[in-house]
Amino acid sequence: MQKAVIYARVSSTGDRQSTARQVADLKSYAATGGMDIAGIYEEHISGAVRNEDRAVLQECLEHCFSNDVDVLLMSELSRLGRNVDEVLANVRLCKEHGLNIYFQKENISLFMQDGSKNPFITIFISVLGTCAEIERENIRFRLASGRAKYVADGGKLGRTRGSVKSAEKKAHEYRALIRELRRGTSLRKAAKICDVSLSTAQRIKAEFCPQSSAVLTRC
Numbered sequence: 001m002q003k004a005v006i007y008a009r010v011s012s013t014g015d016r017q018s019t020a021r022q023v024a025d026l027k028s029y030a031a032t033g034g035m036d037i038a039g040i041y042e043e044h045i046s047g048a049v050r051n052e053d054r055a056v057l058q059e060c061l062e063h064c065f066s067n068d069v070d071v072l073l074m075s076e077l078s079r080l081g082r083n084v085d086e087v088l089a090n091v092r093l094c095k096e097h098g099l100n101i102y103f104q105k106e107n108i109s110l111f112m113q114d115g116s117k118n119p120f121i122t123i124f125i126s127v128l129g130t131c132a133e134i135e136r137e138n139i140r141f142r143l144a145s146g147r148a149k150y151v152a153d154g155g156k157l158g159r160t161r162g163s164v165k166s167a168e169k170k171a172h173e174y175r176a177l178i179r180e181l182r183r184g185t186s187l188r189k190a191a192k193i194c195d196v197s198l199s200t201a202q203r204i205k206a207e208f209c210p211q212s213s214a215v216l217t218r219c
Contacts, residue, residue, distance in 0.1 A: 002070040004035040007060045009043045009079045019044075022075040029104060030073060038069060044199045047078060051086045055187060056198055061090070065097045076105035077128055084129030091125065171208065177201060178208050 006026045008019035019042040030037055041063075043056035051057060064072055072094070074080060080101070081087035091110060094101055100111040106128065112118055151157065171178065180190040181204070191201040 002033070002035045003038045003068065004030050004071045004073055005039040005041065005060065005064050005069050006030070006037060006073045007041045007043075007057065007079060008075060009045065009047075009054075009057070011044070011046050026073040026075065026104060029102075035071065035073075038067070039063060042198075044197045048082055051081050051090065055202060059188070061093070061099075064094075064099050069099060071100040071102055071109075073102050074104070077103050077125060078132060083133060084126055087125055087129055088122065091121065167207070170204065174200075174204050174208075177204055181205050181209050 006023055008022035008026070010019050010022075023040060023042065027037065039060075041056050041060040043054060045054055045056075060072070063069070077087060080090050080103075091101070095110060095117065100109055102109045106124070108118065108121065108124060110118055110121055147157065174194070174196070177190055177194040177196060177200075180193055181187075181201070185193070187198060187201045187205060191198045194201075196204075
């Protein structure tokens with residue numbers, strides 16, 4: 001039986017987006033393929049963030065490399081990087097460690113069923129990634145154009161006054177989380193203990209535990 005790990009990512013926290021659907025779909029795929037789920041990693045972080053700043057993704061990959069995981073399951077290619085270069089860099093890294101990745105939306109894997117490398121994966125990623133980048137540029141252009149028209153028509157951009165939490169308010173609201181982080185509790189465990197998202201724990205750690213910002217999973 002193959003050992004599998006699931007990685008799911010959505011861009012926003014709270015009720016707006018959830019990783020539940022991705023996890024459920026990938027669990028179903030694993031069950032159909034007779035795979036044993038050895039871990040599930042869920043991350044709430046923008047798709048525009050660099051891979052090196054995605055703490056959960058890095059933790060997931062390290063776990064897979066260190067624990068002889070056979071296959072990493074992802075809902076789609078975009079979960080592996082913000083652009084073609086980052087996706088291909090992670091693909092090369094996983095190939096070097098013998099870790100297969102299955103992308104459910106594209107229905108493609110790094111390795112074939114006989115264990116040989118998929119000869120089309122690099123071309124496939126390059127084409128799809130380039131199309132995705134073009135679409136993102138189009139979206140950014142449309143958003144910028146819309147904002148420009150809104151301002152030209154008298155609209156005002158920016159946060160509503162008073163919408164930004166003060167440091168004192170955050171220190172009080174997240175006092176339990178700050179206490180756990182300062183004790184040396186890992187980000188993932190502290191977030192779970194305090195019932196907050198990992199991205200929130202990352203922001204609080206950066207603001208209130210800057211002395212250890214170089215360490216991604218400890219404070």
